[in-house]
Amino acid sequence: MPLLEGKITLKGSGQFEGSVSSGSVVTIDASGLGGGEGIRPMELFLISVAACSGVSMIVTLKKKRLQITDFVINVKGEKSVTPPTVFSGIAMEYVIKGKNIPEKAVQHAVKLTKRNCSVLAMLKPSVQIIMSHKIIEE
Numbered sequence: 001m002p003l004l005e006g007k008i009t010l011k012g013s014g015q016f017e018g019s020v021s022s023g024s025v026v027t028i029d030a031s032g033l034g035g036g037e038g039i040r041p042m043e044l045f046l047i048s049v050a051a052c053s054g055v056s057m058i059v060t061l062k063k064k065r066l067q068i069t070d071f072v073i074n075v076k077g078e079k080s081v082t083p084p085t086v087f088s089g090i091a092m093e094y095v096i097k098g099k100n101i102p103e104k105a106v107q108h109a110v111k112l113t114k115r116n117c118s119v120l121a122m123l124k125p126s127v128q129i130i131m132s133h134k135i136i137e138e
Helices: 041-063 103-116 118-123
Strands: 006-011 015-020 025-029 067-079 087-099 128-137
Touching: 025 041, 041 067, 041 087, 041 103, 041 118, 087 103, 103 118, 103 128
Parallel strands: 087 128
Antiparallel strands: 006 015, 015 025, 067 087
């Protein structure tokens, strides 16, 4: 069974440094400890969901040999009002720019992403996930 490892280290009073075994490092805001800099943990989680789904989308679209010149994911997360303020809903809009991008190819990529993205799978069924897309023809 594959094992992922990471480490969080307090840096000063306002931020953590997160590192993973692959060598990547991220600064995480620990503002609850006195005002920090960096990305907040829930923001990091939100863009992690988008990034995972984005990898799945791009892999699927590249297999179809499409001419994609730009790819953006706009992501919004709705949090519950009462603690713990977990995500109750996440909406992602995939904006795909390129030449001759078929609607059916993008729909198929979204369908496969819903099924294959491991971060999305961890959120089911407790978080409502809305996925939409827009194709911009060049």
